[in-house]
Amino acid sequence: MLDYKITEEEFRSFQNFIYDHAGIKLSDQKTLLVNSRLASRLRHYSLDSFSQYFDLVMESPPQGERQVVTDLLTTNETYFFREPKHFAHLEKEVLPKWRGGRPFRVWSAASSTGEEAYSIAMLLDDMLGSMPWEIVGSDISSRVLKKAQQGLYQQTRIDGIPREYMSRYCLKGTGDYAGSLLIDKKLRQNVTFTTYNLKKPERKMGPFHIIFLRNVLIYFDAETTKQIINNLVRELHNDGLLFIGHSESIKGVHRDLEAVIPTVYRKTPGGKRK
Ligand SMILES: C[S@@+](CC[C@H](N)C(=O)[O-])C[C@H]1O[C@@H](n2cnc3c(N)ncnc32)[C@H](O)[C@@H]1O
Structure with a gap:
């Protein structure tokens, strides 16, 4: 009752x-x-x-x-390597083509407790070797960001992490921390978290090579979605990629976005290339 x-x-x-x-x-x-x-x-x-x-x-x-x-x-459900096709696309199609020089920049734009940002971090560290990269995670909820900053998770919530990444990037807790897992400092140093309201953007964040905007558009109506996508496209480099959740759609929302595979879009200013 x-x-x-x-x-x-x-x-x-x-x-x-x-x-x-x-x-x-x-x-x-x-x-x-x-x-x-x-x-x-x-x-x-x-x-x-x-x-x-x-x-x-x-x-x-x-x-x-x-x-x-x-x-x-807010609803903050998330987990490591959620929607694995996105990580496979990064691994097979995107990261092998990166030539370095400037840092490879990624934004996890509704990061919740950080599992998405750290999943990307594991992949970048593995694939880019000594080439520089950085990830920004942001959310409207400051409560989840505190947890994200700690990088400390319950071992019951880590199913999606590949075995090899578990041993390379995750430290199993002992004593008071038994049952938990800490993301390696080397990754945490390149991942920052900050509050950011997608509906009321107050500062510039980019430009980024990749933006993850997954499983948050489901909460918005068409008008808000359009406004948010317009803003995020401005935060992408030309040819940068926007990833949305598998149950979400932004078909026809922005003329400079071209579908690469379902739920992954490339910024192509001036419209579709021939
Ligand atoms: C379901 S979680 C998705 C987490 C992660 N992207 C994933 O796919 O697993 C949605 C997150 O969006 C955040 N959110 C909702 N409205 C937002 C807004 N206006 N600006 C920024 N974040 C928002 C919520 O706080 C929540 O943490």
């Missing part, structure tokens, strides 16, 4: 807030989810209703409380 029950009107208030702030479209079926995720905040402040909590967040939010709501209303 829920000790707090959100009304339809209260749900709408949070639905509008997260849409305006993050572009996340919470469907009406998400009422229970919002109820259960935010109830702990009502308890924390000894409030009687969600409307009281909403007023607190809007009118005189305690330091960081809007961020807490954002953290609680």
